[in-house]
Amino acid sequence: LKLAFIGCGAIARFHLDGIKGHVPRVDVTTLVDIDGSKAQAYAKETGGRAFTSLGDALAEGDFDAVDILLPHDLHEASAIQCLEAGKHVLLEKPIAPTLDACDRIFQVAAQSGCVFMVAENSQYWPEILEAKKHIDAGTIGDIITARAAFIYPFDEYWFKEARPWRFESGRTGGGITIDGGSHWIRPLRMWMGEVKEAVGVLDHPLRQMEGESLTRALLRFESGKTAIFDAMMIDTTFAPDPWWRV
DSSP states (O other), rough: OOOEOOOSSEEEEEEEEHHHHOOOOEEEEEEEEHHHHHHHHHHHTTTEEEEEEHHHHHHHHOOOEEEEOOGGGGGHHHHHHHTTTHHHHHSSSSSSHHHHHHHHHHHHHHHSOOOEEEEGGGGGOHHHHHHHHHHHHHOOOOOOOOEEEEEEEEEEEOOOOOSSSGHHHOOOHSSEEEETTHHHHHHHHHHHOOOEEEEEEEEEEEETTOOOEEEEEEEEEETSSSEEEEEEEEOOOOOOOOOEOO
């Protein structure tokens, strides 16, 4: 499978290392980034061809599928452009900043005949699958409640740009919840079912971030069971804290 990276920012390193380590049948042949130096650096590493425009890559590049690794506000336009060009799409989470944008992507994907998938890696983490296996088998009894906690210290690796897009709520669609925190919601849904209602509080201790950098929420599921969801990115010292409890 010939794959194009659409975006060569911070997360691209993790995707490429994963492909190199686990998916040898995937060949990254095309690298796209508005910053030509980033695209060129990955092109040198992979032997692929660098572009600074998605349109040019679709017109001239040699690939079957795309891995979209862009800021959230660019997901909709780039995903639809690739689907309409007949390319299979792997789209980094979150799908888009708004539900309406998500629905528009789904509609085009359904009509395209192409494979569309969201890159939500938490649903494949071994500990998540092991917990689900025991929950489904009933080996740990009836589940009463659960907790998921994305507690992450501020890491400059994700904020290297001159004006980091992750600080801008208009680009992300929110704050830490829609960004890293979303990885922790998917396992809760796998274990507990679909969320029926949620109530919570937001705060902004990381002043650089326009959206919330702290979320504390109580979720009720269709089953009637409840769970606590925490998402935090704070520039301070944390004591050890488990990510999951069931």
